[in-house]
Amino acid sequence: MNAPTRSPAIALHNLTVSYRHYPALHHVSGHFAQGSLTAVIGPNGAGKSTLLKSLAGLVPLDGHSHIERAPSLRLAYLPQHSELDRSFPLAVRDCVLMGLWAQTGAWGSATASMLARVDAALEAVGLQGFERRAVGTLSSGQLQRALFARLLVQDAQVILLDEPFNAVDSQTTAGLLALVQQWHRQGRTVIAVLHDDAQVKAHFPQTLLLARECIAWGATAEVLTEHHLARARAMAEAWDETAAICDIDGQTNGQDFGTLLAQRLAATS
Numbered sequence: 352m353n354a355p356t357r358s359p360a361i362a363l364h365n366l367t368v369s370y371r372h373y374p375a376l377h378h379v380s381g382h383f384a385q386g387s388l389t390a391v392i393g394p395n396g397a398g399k400s401t402l403l404k405s406l407a408g409l410v411p412l413d414g415h416s417h418i419e420r421a422p423s424l425r426l427a428y429l430p431q432h433s434e435l436d437r438s439f440p441l442a443v444r445d446c447v448l449m450g451l452w453a454q455t456g457a458w459g460s461a462t463a464s465m466l467a468r469v470d471a472a473l474e475a476v477g478l479q480g481f482e483r484r485a486v487g488t489l490s491s492g493q494l495q496r497a498l499f500a501r502l503l504v505q506d507a508q509v510i511l512l513d514e515p516f517n518a519v520d521s522q523t524t525a526g527l528l529a530l531v532q533q534w535h536r537q538g539r540t541v542i543a544v545l546h547d548d549a550q551v552k553a554h555f556p557q558t559l560l561l562a563r564e565c566i567a568w569g570a571t572a573e574v575l576t577e578h579h580l581a582r583a584r585a586m587a588e589a590w591d592e593t594a595a596i597c598d599i600d601g602q603t604n605g606q607d608f609g610t611l612l613a614q615r616l617a618a619t620s
């Protein structure tokens with residue numbers, strides 16, 4: 352199954368990422384079309400966050416992998432909640448202003464127009480009046496809105512969202528989803544890790560289903576089939592957490608991964 356046919360914003364060539372020689376993601380190839388809106392789904396531990404981190408340039412790729420994108424492409428990344436340090440003493444307005452870091456520089460000061468952009472972004476996410484609040488005092492939903500405001504001021508062409516609606520109530524989710532739709536209409540490329548299949552079906556035209564490798568990638572209705580989902584679950588059950596190497600022939604750590612996987616898949620067909 353192929354990813355969309357519009358020109359690629361980002362192409363993955365045999366993308367493989369390992370942690371301490373243990374493969375979290377392997378041999379993923381395909382592309383995110385420019386302006387596409389893609390959900391990345393899969394079981395826990397499927398490599399979804401690793402994919403986003405590799406796109407953001409935060410983890411090293413294995414030797415034979417390559418991510419192809421224009422060097423000038425501006426990219427914004429929203430990590431998972433659990434990876435944020437909320438104890439850092441930072442006011443909401445400064446947190447959002449960090450989205451303009453490329454323009455302010457590490458020691459530069461914000462101009463009046465930058466502060467106006469920050470305030471407009473805070474208003475767009477319904478956080479006017481919260482400018483001086485410490486981020487550590489915000490609720491989960493308020494913090495996520497502040498982080499979306501930061502994405503707004505970043506004005507990136509590619510936006511990476513890792514479980515953006517986790518621990519967020521339905522009303523806030525609806526508001527944040529409206530922003531995602533707005534980014535899509537503006538022609539930005541949006542890639543979001545999600546766990547809610549109904550949400551994916553309703554709002555995300557493209558889906559990449561991962562189980563450490565690509566199970567399916569294309570139009571959401573064609574990817575979210577019981578066959579593909581069962582295959583992803585079977586892959587997850589067959590994962591060998593102690594495998595020491597990633598081998599393209601399917602042999603891991605001296606064990607016949609292919610035979611084990613075939614048994615699991617036969618049980619689901």
Ligand SMILES: Nc1ncnc2c1ncn2[C@@H]1O[C@H](COP(=O)(O)OP(=O)(O)OP(=O)(O)O)[C@@H](O)[C@H]1O
Pocket residue numbers: 370371374375393394395396397398399400401402
């Ligand atoms: N920094 C790390 N060091 C070692 N192993 C890691 C690291 N980060 C992730 N992993 C491992 O890589 C695998 C893929 O993790 P990843 O977080 O990408 O999966 P995920 O699909 O996002 O999972 P979830 O749905 O649970 O968030 C997991 O087995 C995880 O334990």
